[in-house]
Amino acid sequence: MDIEKKVWEVLCSEEAIKQRLSELGKEITEKYEGKKLYIVSLLKGSFIFTADLVREIKIPVKINFMTTSSYGHSEETSGNVEIVTDLDEDLTEYDILIVDDITDSGLTMKFVKEHLERKNPRSVNCCVLLDKPDRRQVELVPTYIGFTIPDKFVVGYGLNYGDYYRNIPYVFVVTDKDRE
């Protein structure tokens, strides 16, 4: 994809993300009060979302990262999800919250959720910054959703465009200039 031939349309501004994360943090804090909250962040896409979200959570929280891969076209999952880096510890006393950047087909989140459930934690819930329900291939509704968005390819705030643009502090949509 040639970025010069594209238009950037802001979908979630920095201010909107900040406001929504404050709300989500409050909700999660209330829900997990008195529990052993263990956040499992899925790399790489969720690193910025996770870093900002956990600072809005006002109870002790354990944080770890998992890496998954799905082979196929870079903008779309192939359906073959694999765990590249797993959690290697006893999870039985924890309430797990999986944090990801976006749920598209839902295959990644469903796979990771079922994988972690087999480790017998107290609970497993999911939190995503963005949800694209129109693209869903499996039955999966994230417990916490930042923004529900249309079926468009989005970039920024951790989400990549090729190898770049994860550092852009807002979420934007990339469209072809000649489609304007």
Ligand code: 5GP
């Ligand atoms: P799923 O398994 O739900 O189809 O896909 C999840 C992963 O696909 C996300 O964690 C993300 O890496 C990638 N993905 C899905 N939609 C988008 C998108 O609109 N933009 C970018 N940059 N990545 C996406």
